[in-house]
Amino acid sequence: MGSDRKFLVINPNSSARMTEDIRKTVDTADISADVICMEKSPEVLETFADYTVAGCNMLRYIENNDPFLKKYSGVLIACYGDPGLYPLKERLDIPVIGIAEASMSMALLSSHKFSIIAAVPKAKAMMENMVSQYGLNGRLASVEALDCPILEFMKAPEKLVSAVEESLERAFLHGAETAIYGCAGMTMLRDMNFSHRVSILDPVSAGLYQLEALVKSGINMSRAGLYQKEVM
Amino acid sequence: MGSDRKFLVINPNSSARMTEDIRKTVDTADISADVICMEKSPEVLETFADYTVAGCNMLRYIENNDPFLKKYSGVLIACYGDPGLYPLKERLDIPVIGIAEASMSMALLSSHKFSIIAAVPKAKAMMENMVSQYGLNGRLASVEALDCPILEFMKAPEKLVSAVEESLERAFLHGAETAIYGCAGMTMLRDMNFSHRVSILDPVSAGLYQLEALVKSGINMSRAGLYQKEVM
């Protein structure tokens, strides 16, 4: 890149396999970044309890690694629930974004309505809640659940491929124009071509490029309101 | 009460003073409950980082106190940001509610529009975000910030009283019919009478009675969707 800009990509879970898949996406992209995972977090994050633990681990990590973090220009949280997003935006002096918010921001530009492909029904409810918190219901076509836990499809990618294929048509019938993979683990399908007119968006790639855009713009997390660092 | 129903009230911060004030409200109410605080949490919770730590502490607490918790019929989280609410709803086998969601639920019945009285501008943004996540924007008149950090007004209650007084008129001008104290610490004003036609609601009392209503109804946290315990 010719720039000395470097990002930190945090996989908030402890799966070596998923961390590796995220690293491959980083390598494919024209982005300089380190990828780490949170070793004390669960292997996959599927519940609010998992998110809470992962959020806490990330918060502790940044508090303990202050000098180390100085070399980074931005942080990407690579889990589709955006765990720990608000506290990290609040705490760090550099831009922090999550792959969920980043991929939705990008989908707004490629389409009017997007769907999210979630692993399981519980994730569907969790993502609808998140989209509502982000105030983006007006652009959401649907969340489509694959009925397949993350760990299982990581073992059987071909099963995932056919489940995604079917979900694209359901998303289309709900009005989707773009479908976003609702899990960092699905980044392994990054280069897969599905012959459906609904576009597919890998949130890890989207997150990397959105972070780069933000950093190049010189925009940091606003210190007015929600992400204010200290009270008053 | 004649019933053997007992609740657990968790103050997610470590302030002995605030815990004591909450306990006084519990004593005044006709409710049997134990009040505990999270000793490893910050003294007041004012940032997302504070919420994350407090959420994690509560989660660890319930995981370590399984037998002890068996004697309770329900849990009330007594902090107006509802920290740790979703993971605790998900994990525990008994009803769990937060004072923010509970007081809003009650305000829906006493008025068409409610305002929340927040301590500081950052809290205003945090509460607007929470109300949006709860899908209740259509009933929110405003969040009014007092421009006074929680610790300060705990030291100078008379300052708090006059700040609340002024905020009631601002809330009224924004269309509020009921104003909710946006901090568990304000429960110390529980019996204060303000001569304003906007009604005032103490969220700790509201939370206790809403929890009792829920438990008497025999309704538990739904296990479909958002609060599903396990994936699939």
Add this chain to the structure above:
Amino acid sequence: MGSDRKFLVINPNSSARMTEDIRKTVDTADISADVICMEKSPEVLETFADYTVAGCNMLRYIENNDPFLKKYSGVLIACYGDPGLYPLKERLDIPVIGIAEASMSMALLSSHKFSIIAAVPKAKAMMENMVSQYGLNGRLASVEALDCPILEFMKAPEKLVSAVEESLERAFLHGAETAIYGCAGMTMLRDMNFSHRVSILDPVSAGLYQLEALVKSGINMSRAGLYQKEVM
């Protein structure tokens, strides 16, 4: 209860059978209340004309029974359309709530999205309109119509049971986590256990306990704005 708190439960229609079923729910609950019906109202309330007549009857009733009403601490209107709710909130000096608003308030605490089980398609449209007026669309999963008029299912409860069973699955597919019986008459199913992960909420019980919570909190109908008694 040890308290001298007593409520008035008004069934706005004239059905002795439905009044009896409501009374049974009151008896089961740990609540002291009188149950009356409006003898000049239609036997069931299924149209806006029915609601108008019932609302008028209730208004006349409270105007003619001022001294008698003094012994009550609160009023529950037990019809899922909440007929006469706003004028009674406005007129009476004690808290007045309807079973529709009360059950939705409670469902907000047990789940993110709720569905309402309505008797017939017209009721479905009426309830969607009501939810919109209450500003709660963001929490509504769906209104499911049973295609069975109230009078008919009162004669054939077993038909109602199987219709409800089917509607639970439809509600779940629409994202519901809690389903509310959309008719006071369905309170006769109060103790029925349906083996579906969507929770069921009886609005008469919910209304009784929500009214109790409100009264214990010492909160009355706000006199600012919508429920102001007199003009200026």
Add this chain to the structure above:
Amino acid sequence: MGSDRKFLVINPNSSARMTEDIRKTVDTADISADVICMEKSPEVLETFADYTVAGCNMLRYIENNDPFLKKYSGVLIACYGDPGLYPLKERLDIPVIGIAEASMSMALLSSHKFSIIAAVPKAKAMMENMVSQYGLNGRLASVEALDCPILEFMKAPEKLVSAVEESLERAFLHGAETAIYGCAGMTMLRDMNFSHRVSILDPVSAGLYQLEALVKSGINMSRAGLYQKEVM
């Protein structure tokens, strides 16, 4: 008009003066219509109790005057709260509209955002609630209260004029492009010219012409859903 089309305009209150003012507006318009009032209703309608009584009176009126009503092609309810609107739409075999819904429908065509000029603060809350029920919040700029009860300004029209003048600027600052008189009684200002760039809309005239448009189109109240006559 050359047509034998005739409308019935119902003033739901009992004010002879207001009925007369409405009749003058009808005469000015190129519309054939009878104007009646409900003699057993209050002189002005300012509370939900007033609306309930007026709605009941109108319902009884149409039930008792079936043959008489046969000569009309449509009904206009001339009170800005649209009392009795839904039951009359449901019951009558001809189009029924209210001046509130009709004037908003027209304002949608002349501007992006409209404000309503209400007499008093309570009316402001009532109208915001009505706009929300009609699903038109996205087009509402504000409801501006004049702080002057209807009866008073009917006695002192010059006071009304200056209050309206001031409210136009407030409405403009809230983003209004059109302001609607929020009371049938204000139709007496029908021909008044205010030198403000916010347009003014008299809801009685708007209602008459919208009713004519509907009737000429041959469109009746839909019998699917909300205004279905009978259940199933």
Add this chain to the structure above:
Amino acid sequence: MGSDRKFLVINPNSSARMTEDIRKTVDTADISADVICMEKSPEVLETFADYTVAGCNMLRYIENNDPFLKKYSGVLIACYGDPGLYPLKERLDIPVIGIAEASMSMALLSSHKFSIIAAVPKAKAMMENMVSQYGLNGRLASVEALDCPILEFMKAPEKLVSAVEESLERAFLHGAETAIYGCAGMTMLRDMNFSHRVSILDPVSAGLYQLEALVKSGINMSRAGLYQKEVM
């Protein structure tokens, strides 16, 4: 009509056939109007590119025909995408409305929820976007696509009739009470009776009568805000 009021109806495309069908609707209605089409526009308008060209043609037309336009009291744009609506509202000194906005305004009075019958899936997305821009999502049941391009059904009206028939039931299942033809070309079905309880609304007739209502009311496009003619 006895009045010297005359309207200009602009078919923004160049189809002689569709212009003729629109003229027939005008003749049937009791309205005095000239119907013109834009000869340099595409034969049908199905894309945003088509809309842009048509909008530009109409703008140029009104700029070149200033004296000629003086004889009209209002303008109706007769294409369901309302192309060129905002610039014409802004520029002309007389009321200008589009058949899409006008028919929705009318449907608000005959029903709580309406559906739009669109020719093809792309039109469905375009109309949902338009309804969102108009802030009327709360009243929209659905947009139903017929999967039949406009030109094709103009050649085979019987095919259109059966496609409309099927779409009415789909609209009903989505909660529609009124269905609006989402294309000026469908005005040829103006007098067709479909035996479905969902009402049907021809937007060309609705537009003519709504324009008449607006003009009779003496209301022009507001010059505050969106349709302001000049800047400052």
Add this chain to the structure above:
Amino acid sequence: MGSDRKFLVINPNSSARMTEDIRKTVDTADISADVICMEKSPEVLETFADYTVAGCNMLRYIENNDPFLKKYSGVLIACYGDPGLYPLKERLDIPVIGIAEASMSMALLSSHKFSIIAAVPKAKAMMENMVSQYGLNGRLASVEALDCPILEFMKAPEKLVSAVEESLERAFLHGAETAIYGCAGMTMLRDMNFSHRVSILDPVSAGLYQLEALVKSGINMSRAGLYQKEVM
């Protein structure tokens, strides 16, 4: 950049001065792009008529320059009203974004609520309408008008600077965390530092980087739904 990626930046108006300012922003950014303007468009775009003409000019331009456009990887429309956005997204085979939608997408990542700084009150109404069409009202704090036409402040940048300064405080009081310059011409303030805690975002820079992010992601305009090229 080391890449042969090149963008086309279209200034839809004919101002040489504004085109030059945009070019300077492009040069400052690490982006390879040609900047052109539409010579037959008005000097500034302030009305819907201006937008229509500009949109038509851009459409004609891309139709006449097909081979020339082949060398670009993406197009940025550099006017804050996003004129011609939908038709160009629909027509071109490469990603097309507008600076309004792009800057809002970026503001979603740096803050919860953003304000837009518009030149004049009419622009305020136009932008509120646009934000509503984009479904982003939930994230909009306010549009602040400077009461200064574009041409004037281009002549007196110091006047613009002080007007922006004042608007930042108004935006903050409306809850804004980030303020976006609502005019491509304001890009000349790109490097100006305002000492206010509300962040400022230059939409031209944001647009360039968001376009780069989109193109690097390999995401094109979706061909399902709104931006479908041909009908069926």
